[in-house]
Amino acid sequence: MRKLVTDIEKSAEQQKIVDQICKAENKPSAKVSVKNLRRRGRYHGRTHTISIPLWTWGYGPEYVLWYTIHEAIHALGIMDHRTDFKRKETFWMKKFGMVPTYAKAYVKKIHSLNGECLYTRPKY
Ligand SMILES: [Zn+2]
Numbered sequence: 001m002r003k004l005v006t007d008i009e010k011s012a013e014q015q016k017i018v019d020q021i022c023k024a025e026n027k028p029s030a031k032v033s034v035k036n037l038r039r040r041g042r043y044h045g046r047t048h049t050i051s052i053p054l055w056t057w058g059y060g061p062e063y064v065l066w067y068t069i070h071e072a073i074h075a076l077g078i079m080d081h082r083t084d085f086k087r088k089e090t091f092w093m094k095k096f097g098m099v100p101t102y103a104k105a106y107v108k109k110i111h112s113l114n115g116e117c118l119y120t121r122p123k124y
Helices: 005-024 054-059 061-075 083-095
Strands: 031-035 042-044 049-053 098-103 106-112 117-120
Touching: 005 031, 005 049, 005 054, 005 061, 042 061, 049 054, 049 061, 054 061, 061 083, 061 098, 061 106, 061 117, 083 098
Parallel strands: 031 049
Antiparallel strands: 042 049, 098 106, 106 117
16 A cells, blocks of 8 residues: 555654754664554664654644654663653753653653643543
């Protein structure tokens, strides 16, 4: 089945972000693809690729940006979600104008640099 053009455009946009982060961190960039996944996307270490699910767009542009940054940090070789991971993720989010509030591994809120709430995790 052919990919939708819009998915390819989304992939290109997210690829630029991953390229920027990997280049600044002196690591080889990972190939990004946006996919119609049921569950989570991830960084695949064996192939050095990142998958981002299409459903992330349903949570707004900041959520997609965070998701992409999150997987890019894994592509730098940090596979856990501990202090070093969060430090790098927070650093890169700030570069893109966002401040995270964490619940364990993942963000539960994203604010702009001047304190405006951009994303709140839905209650399940
Ligand atoms: Zn992760």
